[in-house]
Amino acid sequence: MESVEDLRRARARAVLHLLTPEQMPTWAAHALIDGYDSPSLGELAGLDVADPRDVQDTFTAALNELGAPTLDEAQARWEMARAWAQAAVEGTMTPYEAARRIWWQASSPLGHPDVLADFVGLASEWEDDPEHRAAYEADIVQAARVLLACR
Structure with a gap:
């Protein structure tokens, strides 16, 4: 269920x-x-x-x-940021894809809140620095754990 x-x-x-x-x-x-x-x-x-x-x-x-709660657009963006973070932690989405979605579909429309800043920076670094992608992916997963702990 x-x-x-x-x-x-x-x-x-x-x-x-x-x-x-x-x-x-x-x-x-x-x-x-x-x-x-x-x-x-x-x-x-x-x-x-x-x-x-x-x-x-x-x-x-x-x-x-x-009984599903109603959500406005901002609440929906926060909900999806947490969903993408959870997917990165669980391995059902690549860390980069989760960070990219958080960046473009949550952080930017929400005015770049500090708690989402790591995803923006890490996704950008992942794109610009192919030699260190594994390290960026590990950092994205850690940032996702931090976000999920902020509930």
Whole structure:
């Protein structure tokens, strides 16, 4: 079963247009398989994506029924920064890719908060200094652990 954190991340991905209406019915089907159930979730899993607005509205209703918190854009960017950091720590995303996403999709739009500065610097160094990429990747994972500990 998905956790509230997974539902927050689904909402964050939708707010930032990283989860498209075309992907939402598949997400709903997986949520049903994972043990979640609500009237709108079942409806969403069977929706035709011909009407993106209807899909988005049903997705929002499903998340509301499941108790997922609402997020504004800034909250969604912070949620995704943590998700990418976690992916770097878990090895489900390369450290560079996680740092690059944090840089471009979280740090820059959020006005470059200090807690995300290491990701910007390390991703930039990784790009400019191929001989030391392994060291930068280790540093990115460490920065990700620090970010995750700041909850």
